[in-house]
Amino acid sequence: MRVFIGHAGEHGSTRGIAERIAATLTEQGLRADLTDLADERAASPGHDACVLGSAVHSGRWMPAAAEYVRRYTPELARQPLWLFSVGLARVFGGPLERWSRNPDPLPAVRDLLSPVEHRLLAGAFEREHTSLLGHVIFRAMGGRYGDHRDWQEIDAWAEDIAHRLLSAPSGKEHHRNGTAPSLRVL
Numbered sequence: 001m002r003v004f005i006g007h008a009g010e011h012g013s014t015r016g017i018a019e020r021i022a023a024t025l026t027e028q029g030l031r032a033d034l035t036d037l038a039d040e041r042a043a044s045p046g047h048d049a050c051v052l053g054s055a056v057h058s059g060r061w062m063p064a065a066a067e068y069v070r071r072y073t074p075e076l077a078r079q080p081l082w083l084f085s086v087g088l089a090r091v092f093g094g095p096l097e098r099w100s101r102n103p104d105p106l107p108a109v110r111d112l113l114s115p116v117e118h119r120l121l122a123g124a125f126e127r128e129h130t131s132l133l134g135h136v137i138f139r140a141m142g143g144r145y146g147d148h149r150d151w152q153e154i155d156a157w158a159e160d161i162a163h164r165l166l167s168a169p170s171g172k173e174h175h176r177n178g179t180a181p182s183l184r185v186l
Contacts, residue, residue, distance in 0.1 A: 002031045002049075003022075003025055003051060003161075004033050004051070005022050005025075005034045005035070005051045005053075006018075006035050006036075006037045006042060006051070006068060007053045007065075008037040008038060008064040008068070009054065009062060010055055011125075012124075013055065014053050014054060014086045014123065015036070017053060017086060017121060018034055018053055020154050020158065021157075024158035024159060025162050030162055030166070033047065036064075037052070037054075037062075037065050037067075038062075042068060048079060048080075048165070049079050049082075049161075050076060050080070051082045051083075051161065052068070052082075053083065053084040053085070054084075054085060054086070055085075055086050057087075076113050077113050080164070080168075081114075081116060082115060082116050083119070084121055085120050086121050086122070086123040088122065088123060119157055121149065121150070121153070121154065122149055122150060123148060126146075
């Protein structure tokens with residue numbers, strides 16, 4: 001079974017998560033094809049499932065991820081789809097985390113594609129990733145620089161994706177048609 005894993009980010013945190021998901025899926029016996037969604041050649045034809053992730057900036061997915069979803073909506077609608085968003089909202093929690101659980105265009109994507117699941121994951125953030133004003137705001141909010149990714153959570157989620165795909169009656173059956181009971185729709 002082939003799984004397309006697409007990512008869009010700016011500083012490498014999202015790519016690192018996508019790489020970890022791909023490695024875990026491969027360890028579980030699936031074939032994982034990893035692609036940067038900013039690459040004009042990014043496409044998912046011939047894959048049995050898809051995992052898409054994007055960094056979240058100002059409440060939005062990166063333009064490359066949003067454009068990819070717009071361009072490939074028909075193809076994505078025919079296969080099991082998992083989504084993840086990466087940012088610091090998980091680190092701060094509270095209203096920021098609640099707001100970040102639905103970055104633009106995610107609500108529309110969920111309506112169109114009925115993904116199996118969406119995860120909000122913590123990312124990495126270093127001083128050189130922001131301006132002086134951004135630094136002041138970040139520190140005033142109590143932020144601390146560093147890698148906040150929870151690798152155990154990411155590994156467990158990727159293992160769950162693999163389990164769901166491998167236990168589905170047929171790898172090509174779509175989660176919307178009701179014939180793959182091991183896949184949970186949001």
